[in-house]
Amino acid sequence: MQPGLYHILFISCALFFIGVYGFFTRKNLITMLMSIELILNSVNLNFIAFNKYLWPQQMDGLFFTLFIIAIAAAEAAVAIAIIINLYRSHKSIDVESAEDLKY
Amino acid sequence: MTGSTIIFYFLAAITLVFGLLSVTTRQIFRAAIYLLFSLIGIAGIYFWLQYEFVAAVQIVVYVGGIVVLILFSIFLTQQAGEKLARQKLGRKVFSALAAFCGFALVMVQLAQHEFFQTSDAAVAPTVYNIGQKMLSVNDKGYALPFEIISILLLAALVGCIVIAMKTKPEEQ
Numbered sequence A: 001m002q003p004g005l006y007h008i009l010f011i012s013c014a015l016f017f018i019g020v021y022g023f024f025t026r027k028n029l030i031t032m033l034m035s036i037e038l039i040l041n042s043v044n045l046n047f048i049a050f051n052k053y054l055w056p057q058q059m060d061g062l063f064f065t066l067f068i069i070a071i072a073a074a075e076a077a078v079a080i081a082i083i084i085n086l087y088r089s090h091k092s093i094d095v096e097s098a099e100d101l102k103y
Numbered sequence B: 001m002t003g004s005t006i007i008f009y010f011l012a013a014i015t016l017v018f019g020l021l022s023v024t025t026r027q028i029f030r031a032a033i034y035l036l037f038s039l040i041g042i043a044g045i046y047f048w049l050q051y052e053f054v055a056a057v058q059i060v061v062y063v064g065g066i067v068v069l070i071l072f073s074i075f076l077t078q079q080a081g082e083k084l085a086r087q088k089l090g091r092k093v094f095s096a097l098a099a100f101c102g103f104a105l106v107m108v109q110l111a112q113h114e115f116f117q118t119s120d121a122a123v124a125p126t127v128y129n130i131g132q133k134m135l136s137v138n139d140k141g142y143a144l145p146f147e148i149i150s151i152l153l154l155a156a157l158v159g160c161i162v163i164a165m166k167t168k169p170e171e172q
Helices: A005-025 A029-054 A060-090 B003-024 B028-048 B052-077 B089-112 B127-134 B143-164
Strands: none
Touching: A005 A029, A005 B003, A005 B028, A005 B089, A029 A060, A029 B003, A029 B028, A029 B052, A060 B052, A060 B127, A060 B143, B003 B028, B028 B052
């Protein structure tokens, strides 16, 4: 069977929920960031698949993907700066150690 | 079963298996490497879809940039050979259940939905076409988002430096 739109949507959906599972179970901030990267990638794959199969006369999905990649890069850089700052003040990057504002 | 189909399933398997390993392994360094392979699999799918420019951007930005950044931050914040703490079984089970329910819900919706394809002529996603569209100020051009993204990247750059800057101890 020739792979088409539905196959790619299946992959992107599975990848999205793999990312969601990782985001729920992980407690280390860096691994949570990795889960977010997986989620963003699944969204990109979705945009490209829709652009290729349903909207080939324009390139809107492609541009959305490019902009999402740029925003993901900025987000990862800021998140890692925050993580390193947190490690400097708490000596740990576990989410449970960062609860100063909780009580 | 043509060669193209086999390649597609191979890339899909790489992406999903390494993605799953990346969120389940207890060694954080391995998780980063598995994430790397998963992202390469996605870049392969872009190549398979003949969106070469996006595939190149994916490899340059994700594999060359973000994963390397994550690896450096792992080196800076983790002790060598230390494994992540084991999660409670209940938490794992309920997370897997929630993720699976969401997946099943989307898949059921997808199976019932029928997409309509247009019959208009396709625009080839070549670098020339992308560049023309990206910097076009006419209708349906992307010059304004392009500029906004450049401002965002500049702001993120300055913000990272400010956040990660060491504060000097007050001189007495």
